[in-house]
Amino acid sequence: MLDTWVAYIGEHGRPLSQPQEGLLNHVLVLPPLPHEGAGVLQEARLVPADQILEGSDLTGVPGSQKVSVRAGFHRLDYGPSTPGPRQLLGLFLSDVMIGDMEIDPNAPAGPESGIFGLESTPKDAAVIVLPVPFDATASYRRGAAEGPEAVLRASRQVDLLDLVTGSPWRDGIWMAPIDPVVEAWNGRARAAADRGAVAEVNGLGDELNAWVEERTEQALADGKLAITLGGDHSVSFGAIRAHARRHPGMGLLHFDAHADLRVAYEGYTWSHASILHNVIDLIEEIPTVVQVGVRDLCDQELEAIEGSGQRIRTLFDHEWAEARLTGGDLTGLVERTLAPLPQEVYVTFDIDGLDPTLCPGTGTPVPGGLSWHEAMLWLSALARSGRRIVGADLTEVAPRGAGPEEDSWDAIVGARLLYRLIGYALQTGRSV
Numbered sequence: 001m002l003d004t005w006v007a008y009i010g011e012h013g014r015p016l017s018q019p020q021e022g023l024l025n026h027v028l029v030l031p032p033l034p035h036e037g038a039g040v041l042q043e044a045r046l047v048p049a050d051q052i053l054e055g056s057d058l059t060g061v062p063g064s065q066k067v068s069v070r071a072g073f074h075r076l077d078y079g080p081s082t083p084g085p086r087q088l089l090g091l092f093l094s095d096v097m098i099g100d101m102e103i104d105p106n107a108p109a110g111p112e113s114g115i116f117g118l119e120s121t122p123k124d125a126a127v128i129v130l131p132v133p134f135d136a137t138a139s140y141r142r143g144a145a146e147g148p149e150a151v152l153r154a155s156r157q158v159d160l161l162d163l164v165t166g167s168p169w170r171d172g173i174w175m176a177p178i179d180p181v182v183e184a185w186n187g188r189a190r191a192a193a194d195r196g197a198v199a200e201v202n203g204l205g206d207e208l209n210a211w212v213e214e215r216t217e218q219a220l221a222d223g224k225l226a227i228t229l230g231g232d233h234s235v236s237f238g239a240i241r242a243h244a245r246r247h248p249g250m251g252l253l254h255f256d257a258h259a260d261l262r263v264a265y266e267g268y269t270w271s272h273a274s275i276l277h278n279v280i281d282l283i284e285e286i287p288t289v290v291q292v293g294v295r296d297l298c299d300q301e302l303e304a305i306e307g308s309g310q311r312i313r314t315l316f317d318h319e320w321a322e323a324r325l326t327g328g329d330l331t332g333l334v335e336r337t338l339a340p341l342p343q344e345v346y347v348t349f350d351i352d353g354l355d356p357t358l359c360p361g362t363g364t365p366v367p368g369g370l371s372w373h374e375a376m377l378w379l380s381a382l383a384r385s386g387r388r389i390v391g392a393d394l395t396e397v398a399p400r401g402a403g404p405e406e407d408s409w410d411a412i413v414g415a416r417l418l419y420r421l422i423g424y425a426l427q428t429g430r431s432v
């Protein structure tokens with residue numbers, strides 16, 4: 001049996017990761033629960049937040065009321081080095097009725113709630129998501145600039161309990177508001193690209209990179225897990241550079257249909273197709289890049305891989321497909337491919353690395369790619385290897401074709417991928 005558990009209840013009836021000033025009205029005090037009491041019906045007490053005093057006996061607090069709640073814990077495996085039983089357990093609540101108010105973490109979140117329907121604030125959240133709606137260098141189809149807004153919308157229907165990584169929401173996840181400055185840069189850069197003003201696009205790219213780098217730097221200085229949400233893949237540069245400075249010697253795990261090793265594609269220094277070239281060329285602290293899903297590249301890029309002296313290691317998509325179709329040992333292949341990566345790893349995830357049925361709206365879709373579960377196999381193997389995911393980005397999610405009041409399939413997949421990336425990063429951060 002565990003100690004009494006205190007759950008904080010937010011505005012929309014969703015459990016909060018931590019108490020929050022201004023939002024917290026009541027605290028649900030649960031009696032001791034069995035270790036794996038899935039869905040056990042409990043008598044709990046709802047206590048006005050201002051009555052909570054440290055060390056007080058909560059059951060006797062004036063103004064508290066008895067409520068009925070279905071609650072329990074599920075066991076998480078964070079590895080042998082994780083301290084304390086509390087970190088090993090995630091709390092879930094359901095069927096909570098308090099007067100007429102239903103508290104249900106599985107209920108749809110409010111339309112104005114934060115990412116994943118959470119009420120986190122920048123101060124208390126362990127995770128900061130930085131949206132970067134920029135896609136001016138899109139070489140085929142634009143639309144990734146609409147990614148952050150669409151992913152935010154779709155994220156509100158993601159279940160908070162993740163059976164694989166636990167309950168990432170408990171650490172608090174906050175997405176920064178979309179900055180009109182970035183939107184303005186994108187508007188200007190798109191217009192400049194349309195009239196062939198390459199130098200102007202490059203200048204705006206410089207500004208954008210500096211902005212992303214500075215924001216990321218700040219989040220890292222505050223001790224946050226910093227996640228960048230594109231936008232096209234060019235937006236990752238500043239984020240990777242800030243992470244590389246703070247984690248010298250970190251490696252890169254790169255999911256993508258493309259090698260992204262082109263030099264100034266179409267004249268754009270900061271093209272989405274050049275992101276890995278720029279990382280390799282300009283960020284010397286990164287010793288190893290492992291690429292997965294790659295199935296579309298030019299001669300120059302193949303030469304860059306072959307001439308990199310093992311700095312870039314690419315498992316091509318056709319090699320992966322062959323192993324899969326001939327009954328190869330996929331787990332072994334994943335482990336061997338990840339082996340050269342150092343202890344600290346940044347994950348840069350271009351969603352077009354997945355099978356395009358999972359991202360039909362993305363800017364440059366290519367047949368083939370990873371299934372959902374294959375992508376998860378890579379991430380779980382990385383987490384299981386004992387390495388730490390120090391940061392991540394998700395780019396090229398484009399909600400093409402969805403109506404204004406509708407979540408797009410691209411954004412639904414993107415939101416779930418984002419939650420998993422965050423979950424794995426938090427999990428690996430805890431176990432070191």
Ligand SMILES: [Mn+2]
Pocket residue numbers: 233256257258260272350
């Ligand atoms: Mn890419």
